[in-house]
Amino acid sequence: MHQIPDPNQVFPNEYKTSCFIKNVVKAPNISIGDYTYYDDSEDPTGFERNNVLFNYPEFGDHLIIGKFCAIASGTKFIMGPANHRISSVTTYPFHVFGGAWQENTPPHLDQLPRKGDTVLGNDVWIGRECVIMPGVRIGDGAIVAACSVVVRDIPPYTVFGGNPAKFIKNRFDEELTGLLLQFRWWDLEPEELVEVLPLLCDPDLEKVKREIRARVRTK
Template sequence: MNDTIRALGLPDPDAVFPNEYGTSCYIKNVVKAPNIQIGDYTYYDDPADPAGFEQNNVLFNYPEFGDRLIIGKFCSIAAGTRFIMGPANHRISSVSTYPFQVFGGAWAALAPPHLDQLPRKGDIVVGSDVWIGRESVILPGVHIGDGAIIAARSVVAKDVPPYTVAGGNPVRVLKQRFPEDLVRLLLAWRWWDLPPEELAEAVPLLCDPDLDAVRSAIRQRLEK
């Protein structure tokens, strides 16, 4: 695969800093936590410390809790975006939300284990070709569909459908990006999974604002 990529002159998905600007980082190549999964070509852009994504932007991540952060391919994540993992939550089923157990002493002996009492929202799942705007916050258990756009400084507290634009606090869908038939074609095509040579050939189509031509071309590809 890497030989094909080099032969075609394509960006190297295993690079940490893929261009000369030094602000964009292919984060799958720097993240180490076993419960974080990130696809090829997904980048985090930050002038301060883009390679520090795991430490600075994935908060309250304790893999032993059991939740995961899954981000697809070709996502664009702007500076200051934060993913809040499940252990950030507090117990809400009892009279007090205070985490007595974590402060030790007699409290630790008397209180139930902290992680066992936290509400479990599930994995954060971000599809492919998602653009997340600057300083957005993604909360535990949220799913963001393929091709979605999240406006800057949004708080994503609920699922966002594929190929929609969503924003606000809490987030709400503002509009659908494309007609429903084109969305169905895009989800069936899954261009982000194409082999390198086919993807390179498809780049002009992916950048074409003539949606009728795009629709026709995708249909032809799916019929082959």
């Protein structure tokens, strides 16, 4: 039996800067997969408080993050209630200041644009100080360069960067990308995952392609 990291630990190693954040996030509208970590030398367990901004579950949007994601220090997820009303001639949120302003305006949350859920796939790497805007979907295996502002969806196994984040390159050719999306290594049982780790970390991509192709065929 292998000694496998426990996804239910808060700190998976002795450095205590990387936190498996599914174990510290409590908001009912945030879902995080096994082994996804947030890395921060100052307050890694404060992810929900410091990095998920304007989160009011009653608004109805969700933050959904898959398994094995690596989220670097300073990344911010902006939730829907951060928005302002944009359907009228002014964006000013009169209602939240009470008094006669509140009496003469609709409820604040009811006026906000709804972008939907923010979703990260599996094995996504988010660089330092990125900002992820409401309703964005980032596909499996994608990489977002440091200090990027993500305002639109990012396809699987691509690299995006900048403000606003734009396509930089595909990580792999079309065949390998398709095989990885079929293989879904992040769903393997822990012991089986240990067996394929050498393959997942092998820079010989043609060899990787051959072996994953064979594994997908036998599923």
